[in-house]
Amino acid sequence: MTLIKTKYKRRSFLKVSAAASGGMILGFNWLAGCKADIEVMKAIPSEWFDINAFLKIGDTGLVTIFSPNPEIGQNIKTSMPMIVAEELDVNWKDVLVEQAGLNTEWYKRQVAGGSQSIRQGWESLRMAGATARKMLVDTAAEEWGIDPGECSVSDGVVNGPEGKSMGYGELAAKAALRDIPEEVELKDPADFKIIGNSKKNVDMDGILTGRPLFGMDYTREGMIHAVVLRPPAFGMELESYNDNDTKNISGVLDVIQFGNKIAVLAENTWSAMKGQKALKAEWKVSGELENTALHDSRLLELLDKKSETPRREDGDVFKGLEEADEIFERTYEAPFLPHSCMEPMNFFADVTDDKAEFVGPIQTPEWTRSRIAELLQREVADIKIDMTRMGGGFGRRLYGDFALEAAEISSISGKPIKLSFSREDDMLAGTYRPASKYRFKAGLKAGKINAYHLVEACVNGQMFDPMPNNYPAGAIPNFRVDSHTLESNITTGAWRAPYANFLAYAEQAFLDELAQHLGKDPVDFRMELFDIARNNPTGENLNYDIDKYVGVINLAKEKSNWGQNLPGVFQGFSAYYSHNTYVAEVAEVVVENDVPVIKKIYCAIDCGIVINPVAALNQVEGGIIDGIGHAMYGNFEFENGQAKQQNFNTYRLIRMNEAPEIETYFVESQNDPTGLGEPTLPPAGGAIANAFAAFSGKRFYKQPFMKYENILG
Amino acid sequence: MANYSIKVNGEIHEVSVHPDTPLIWVLRDNLGLVGTKYGCGVTECGTCTVHIDGIAMRSCTYPISNLGSQTVTTIEGLSKNADHPLQEAWREYDVPQCGYCQSGQIMSAAALLSENKKPTDREIDQAMRGNICRCGTYLRVKKAIKHASKSI
Numbered sequence: 001m002t003l004i005k006t007k008y009k010r011r012s013f014l015k016v017s018a019a020a021s022g023g024m025i026l027g028f029n030w031l032a033g034c035k036a037d038i039e040v041m042k043a044i045p046s047e048w049f050d051i052n053a054f055l056k057i058g059d060t061g062l063v064t065i066f067s068p069n070p071e072i073g074q075n076i077k078t079s080m081p082m083i084v085a086e087e088l089d090v091n092w093k094d095v096l097v098e099q100a101g102l103n104t105e106w107y108k109r110q111v112a113g114g115s116q117s118i119r120q121g122w123e124s125l126r127m128a129g130a131t132a133r134k135m136l137v138d139t140a141a142e143e144w145g146i147d148p149g150e151c152s153v154s155d156g157v158v159n160g161p162e163g164k165s166m167g168y169g170e171l172a173a174k175a176a177l178r179d180i181p182e183e184v185e186l187k188d189p190a191d192f193k194i195i196g197n198s199k200k201n202v203d204m205d206g207i208l209t210g211r212p213l214f215g216m217d218y219t220r221e222g223m224i225h226a227v228v229l230r231p232p233a234f235g236m237e238l239e240s241y242n243d244n245d246t247k248n249i250s251g252v253l254d255v256i257q258f259g260n261k262i263a264v265l266a267e268n269t270w271s272a273m274k275g276q277k278a279l280k281a282e283w284k285v286s287g288e289l290e291n292t293a294l295h296d297s298r299l300l301e302l303l304d305k306k307s308e309t310p311r312r313e314d315g316d317v318f319k320g321l322e323e324a325d326e327i328f329e330r331t332y333e334a335p336f337l338p339h340s341c342m343e344p345m346n347f348f349a350d351v352t353d354d355k356a357e358f359v360g361p362i363q364t365p366e367w368t369r370s371r372i373a374e375l376l377q378r379e380v381a382d383i384k385i386d387m388t389r390m391g392g393g394f395g396r397r398l399y400g401d402f403a404l405e406a407a408e409i410s411s412i413s414g415k416p417i418k419l420s421f422s423r424e425d426d427m428l429a430g431t432y433r434p435a436s437k438y439r440f441k442a443g444l445k446a447g448k449i450n451a452y453h454l455v456e457a458c459v460n461g462q463m464f465d466p467m468p469n470n471y472p473a474g475a476i477p478n479f480r481v482d483s484h485t486l487e488s489n490i491t492t493g494a495w496r497a498p499y500a501n502f503l504a505y506a507e508q509a510f511l512d513e514l515a516q517h518l519g520k521d522p523v524d525f526r527m528e529l530f531d532i533a534r535n536n537p538t539g540e541n542l543n544y545d546i547d548k549y550v551g552v553i554n555l556a557k558e559k560s561n562w563g564q565n566l567p568g569v570f571q572g573f574s575a576y577y578s579h580n581t582y583v584a585e586v587a588e589v590v591v592e593n594d595v596p597v598i599k600k601i602y603c604a605i606d607c608g609i610v611i612n613p614v615a616a617l618n619q620v621e622g623g624i625i626d627g628i629g630h631a632m633y634g635n636f637e638f639e640n641g642q643a644k645q646q647n648f649n650t651y652r653l654i655r656m657n658e659a660p661e662i663e664t665y666f667v668e669s670q671n672d673p674t675g676l677g678e679p680t681l682p683p684a685g686g687a688i689a690n691a692f693a694a695f696s697g698k699r700f701y702k703q704p705f706m707k708y709e710n711i712l713g
Numbered sequence: 714m715a716n717y718s719i720k721v722n723g724e725i726h727e728v729s730v731h732p733d734t735p736l737i738w739v740l741r742d743n744l745g746l747v748g749t750k751y752g753c754g755v756t757e758c759g760t761c762t763v764h765i766d767g768i769a770m771r772s773c774t775y776p777i778s779n780l781g782s783q784t785v786t787t788i789e790g791l792s793k794n795a796d797h798p799l800q801e802a803w804r805e806y807d808v809p810q811c812g813y814c815q816s817g818q819i820m821s822a823a824a825l826l827s828e829n830k831k832p833t834d835r836e837i838d839q840a841m842r843g844n845i846c847r848c849g850t851y852l853r854v855k856k857a858i859k860h861a862s863k864s865i
Contacts, residue, residue, distance in 0.1 A: 073811025073848050200807050207812035208800045210748015210788035214813060217747035225742070250714050251731070269751075270731060270738040340847050342752050342760055342813040391750070391813025392847050423753040614807045618850065622810055625849030648757035648845065657838035659851040 042094050042169070049172040051135060052180075053106035054084050054128035061156050061169030063090050066100035068107040069117040070363055071203075072393035073622075074677040075615040076117045078202045080125055082611055083118075086194040087129030087187060090156040090168065097202040102365040102385045112363040112390075113398055113494065115579035115675025118611060122672055130184040132175075139175040140166050189609060189670045198614035203389060213389040215346045215361035218418060223348070224253060226409050226419045227272035229262045229279050230429050233641030234490045235287035238262070245278040255279070256412050263409045269420055276422075287489045289641035292335070292435075295459060298486050299437045302457035303331065307482035311468035314539035317443075320451025320478030324443030328514055332440075332506035333702040336459070336636050337433035337495055338643070340653060343391020344426040349406035350416035351376065356383045358406070361390035361397055368400035372407045395494035399431045424646045432636070433495030434459035434488075438506040442514055443478070449514075449529075451478035456503075458485060460492040463499040469543035470577065472511070474533035490638065496626065497678035500578040502703065505631060508574040508686025513699055522573050522690065523557055548582045548606050549575065551667055555604035556584035559665050570596075572691025574683040581679035582606040582667075585624065587660075587687035589695045596695050596711060598628060598688050600661045603680060608671035619676040621662045627684025629654025632712070634704045652706075717777055721746065722790025732778035737761045739777050740787060748788035748816045752845070759844030760817040762824075763787050769824035771843075788816035791823060798864045799823055802857035810848035818844045822858045830865050832858070 045058025055065045065081035081097045102110055109120050133153060140158040141148040143166065152159050156168040168175075189195075206213045231237055241262055243255040251271025256263050264275035321327055347360035356378055362368050365385045373380045390397055406419040421429070436458035443451030452472065456463055462483035473479055495501060515525035527550065534546050553575050556562070562571060568590055575584035586602040601624050610616045633652040637644045645651035689700045692711070702708050715732050718725055721744060728743045735754075740746040740763070749772055752760030756771040763772045764786040791797050799819050802808075809815045818841070825832055825840040832840065837858050846854070 073809075075810065198807070200804060201809055201812075203812060204804055204807070204809070205795060207809050207815050208788075208803055208819070209795045210746065210816050212747045214747075214750075216751065217741075219745070268730070268734075268738060268742040270734045270742070274731070274733075342758065342811065342845065342847050343750070344752075390811060392811045394847070420751075423755070618807065618810055618853065621852055622849035625851060626847065629849070647755050648753045649755055653845050653847060654849070654851075655843075655845060656841045656851040656855060659849065662852060 045169070047173075049176040051132040051172070051176055052128055053100075053103070054125065055088065055132055057132075057168050057172035059169050059172065061167045062094055062096065063088065063156070063168070064096045064098055066098050068100045068110055069121065070110065070112040070365065070387045070390065071099065072112045072363060072390040072397065074112065074117065074619060075201060075612065076112075077389070078199055079118060079611040079615060080121055081202070082194050082199055083122065083125040084129040086192055087126045088133050089153040092194050092199055094156055099387055099389075102369060102387065104366055110365055112393055113395070115581065115678045117675065119580055119672070119674045126186050127184060130186050131181060134181045134184050135175040135178045136168055136171045138178060138181070139171045195609065195611050196613065199612055201615065214343055214391050215348070215359070215388045216343055216391070216420065218348050218359050218388060220348065220350070220416055223416045223418055225266050225269045225272045226263050226406070226417045227266075227269070227276045227422070228405060228409075228419065228425070229264070229276050229281060230425065231260050231283055232428070233289060235285060235289045235641040236283040237286040239282040239284040241279055241281040243279055245280065246275040249275050249278060254413060256409065258408045258412060261405070265409070265413055265415065265417065272420075273422060290488060290490060291639050291641075292637040295435050295486070295488070295638070296333070299435065299457040299459070302484035302486060303437055303439045303455050305484060307455075307484065311463070311465075311481040311483050312473060312539070313480045314473070314476070315478035317451045317453045317478045317480035321441060321443040321453065324445050324450050326444045328442045328444060328517055330440055330510050330513065331437060331701060332502075332509065333437045334435060334502040335634065335703065336435045336490070336492070336638065337630060337634050338427050338430045338636055338651065339392070339394045339396035339495060340651070341390070341392030341394060341396055341426075344421040344423055345396070345402040346418060346420045347403040347406040348416070348418045349403070349410035351407060351410040352414060356407070358383070358385045358403060359388060360403060360406070361388050361393070362400055362403060363390070363393045363397040364400060368403050371400060371404060375404055375407055376411055394496040395498065396431060399493055401431070423648065427646050427651065428643050430643070431491045431493035433498075433501065434461055434492040436502055438503060440506070440510040444518070447518060449476050452476040452480075454481045456481070456483040458483070459488045459490070461485060463503060466541065466543040467499060467503070469541050471544050471549065472529045472533070474537040474539060474542040475529035477538050479538060489641075497578055497681045500576065500678070500682040501627070501630075502685070504574070504576040504578065504682030505685035505689065505703070508576065508683060509689045509699065512573065512686070512690040512693065521563060523553065523562055526553065526575065544577045545582075549577060552582045552584040552604040552606050555665055555667060556586050556602055559604065559663065560586035560588075560602035562586060570691050570695035572687045572689065572694055574686035574690060576679075576683040576686075578682050579678045580674035581676065583679050583683050585680070585683045585687040587691040589688070589691040591695075596692060598660045598691065600663065601684070601687065603662060603664045604667065605664065605680065606667035606669060607676055607679070608669050608673040610666050611673055613666075616666070616676055617664055620664045620680045623676075623678065623680030624662055624684045625654060625659045627681035628660070628688055629658070631685035631688060631703050631705060632658070633706050635707050715778070717780070719777070719780055719785065720782070721785040722787060728777070730777055732776065734777045736763065736772040736775040736777055736780065736785065740772065740785075746787050746789050750813055750816060752814065752817070757845070758814070759821055760814045762817040762820040762844065764820060764824055767824070767827060769821050788820060791819065797823065798861040799826070799857065801864075802861040805860060806853045806857045808850055808853040808857050810850055814844060814846045818846065818854050822854070822861070826858070826862055826865050831862055
């Protein structure tokens with residue numbers, strides 16, 4: 001066992017109240033819809049006792065665990081409570097799960113983003129369970145007049161000598177009154193019973209029977225519906241509008257302007273949507289109306305520009321390139337991408353003089369609350385945000401612009417409103433993955449890489465630190481990374497695995513082609529670079545662990561029978577470290593009906609301890625399929641400041657028949673867990689591009705492949 | 714506005730809506746049956762799939778005025794105790810990620826299995842290619858359909 005101080009957010013362990021009757025009602029509702037499980041559970045408690053901010057225990061021994069972070073499909077609403085339950089030592093079937101509210105006093109980082117929920121929640125979740133367990137054991141020991149060390153726990157029952165035993169339900173009332181222990185013991189991972197054993201999604205029954213779980217499903221007495229008309233293009237603003245036709249539509253209640261936008265308020269969603277279409281608005285040009293060709297030419301110009309401030313610099317890359325026998329240079333290009341959450345943006349707001357209440361799907365409830373406070377000129381403490389389950393996020397729901405719009409509409413109208421985006425609204429007013437280009441130059445001298453220069457040109461941003469210190473930094477004597485930013489009035493933001501989602505492809509496609517150019521096996525070639533970084537590294541602050549990286553590469557190599565060159569099977573390799581997780585992937589392309597198709601992906605992954613295997617595998621597969629889909633089909637362009645693709649009839653997402661088989665291998669590990677929502681996506685594009693290259697000899701330099709490469713059928 | 718009497722999940726409902734109102738909004742806003750999801754509004758993503766007289770249809774463009782006496786089944790009415798073989802299979806394979814598209818996936822799959830009890834992989838692909846899942850749960854959706862086909 002590990003003994004740790006309970007230093008962390010101690011306030012979250014302060015008792016919140018004696019018994020939370022509101023919680024009991026919620027728990028009861030949850031049970032009412034879950035008949036299948038009720039027989040095996042402990043009875044519904046008549047009283048609940050709050051042990052700490054993460055859990056309460058009922059007098060029957062049923063436990064409610066609050067999942068602190070927003071759920072966007074990464075399944076933390078199941079896996080975070082599993083961690084608490086593990087240290088608490090209860091039977092998982094006696095656990096109910098509820099989404100916690102936003103409470104920055106109690107919880108750390110209530111954010112869904114960067115694949116960080118599990119990694120950063122790990123310690124506090126364990127401590128919440130272990131602290132409660134200790135309070136329960138100490139209570140039992142005191143009752144029996146013995147030392148707590150003489151007690152053991154199994155499945156929510158404390159056992160003492162001479163056959164003494166008391167259930168958590170019997171102990172909870174007294175345990176809840178105890179002081180918070182100064183120290184708690186955490187389990188040895190070898191003793192985990194819940195962690196590492198698959199548990200089904202706690203919202204499964206709600207999803208399977210269509211119960212209201214999502215923001216779009218939210219409703220409240222007196223609520224009306226809002227749909228907003230926004231400027232049709234970036235670089236335009238509202239000049240005037242005529243709402244006569246809109247107001248003639250029955251069901252439309254009001255039309256209000258706020259800033260450059262017009263909101264139609266109606267009794268139901270359809271009347272609001274009709275009302276939006278019937279608005280006659282005049283727009284004027286207020287900024288540059290950008291287009292894709294313009295972005296392309298400006299980004300290419302930036303790649304040629306000299307930077308005075310490298311992101312990383314080892315040796316002298318320019319001298320190294322000058323002295324090289326040969327320079328191997330390639331440029332890779334990526335478009336903007338919309339997020340395409342299946343649930344379009346939406347938010348509920350009820351703002352009156354007395355209250356400001358919000359409910360909806362949001363990845364950043366805390367940040368959004370502070371922005372709403374600023375917008376409404378209210379105290380943060382007066383604003384309440386409840387989180388719903390989210391129909392996808394992928395970064396789009398970090399930005400909260402839709403919640404701010406809802407706040408403004410409710411504030412102006414004085415009504416409780418639900419703002420809904422149509423798909424077109426969603427695609428026209430995005431916070432897109434920015435278009436970017438990467439140029440790699442390798443200076444080759446006597447068959448070795450003497451210099452390596454990576455230049456980035458990206459709309460409205462640059463790769464995060466410490467990405468410039470990624471592999472193969474450390475393996476090349478003259479190494480440099482430069483970044484250039486192209487300012488644009490198109491709103492951009494994080495998109496599943498920001499920067500890595502394209503940089504990984506560019507890097508892995510480049511290394512693959514470079515290996516081929518040098519006549520080396522692409523995996524051996526990568527390993528040579530790892531050997532140099534290990535034995536004779538250049539520079540410091542490398543952003544990768546060589547052993548873990550090599551570990552997943554070897555595992556993928558072994559499981560995919562890399563290099564066996566089966567007839568008709570063309571393999572492509574890719575490996576990438578992002579979001580604290582190591583991933584290697586091998587793609588296999590075969591020819592079916594004269595067309596090359598991606599038949600299979602092998603994936604090896606090191607994410608430390610796997611909390612919930614069945615859900616972890618789902619994340620791995622989803623990331624790979626998503627990565628393949630966007631690399632192949634994600635074609636998104638701008639014309640006169642406006643998105644050309646405005647719905648799924650012109651914007652193509654991957655479908656079932658295009659998803660390959662996937663075989664996944666987790667590295668067995670007792671290291672603290674890292675995240676899974678993003679890391680398998682970045683390597684996927686490189687793996688398939690390299691497999692297509694193995695098939696046809698043709699290299700892809702621009703995404704989406706489908707737009708440029710006619711070999712794909 | 715016009716009045717309609719519609720049969721949904723075995724019950725008759727009276728609603729007063731615009732004749733061009735797509736069925737999805739009647740289900741969601743008037744009847745409170747929010748299991749049927751809005752995804753694109755142009756029949757491209759399949760999240761809004763319901764059964765009309767047993768046939769899988771996209772409710773996002775289906776005007777209420779066309780419904781007449783046809784019967785509608787939504788995810789809420791697919792089974793009495795959430796025990797349709799597909800619902801059981803979805804549990805078995807822990808299919809959903811975000812879960813938003815899943816009711817549409819299940820309704821498309823249920824229509825497939827009612828016509829073709831033992832679909833091949835290719836037939837599943839064909840029947841399900843109208844249902845988008847951005848989370849990428851396709852492999853599990855397919856496994857669950859195959860599993861359910863064994864018990865139908």
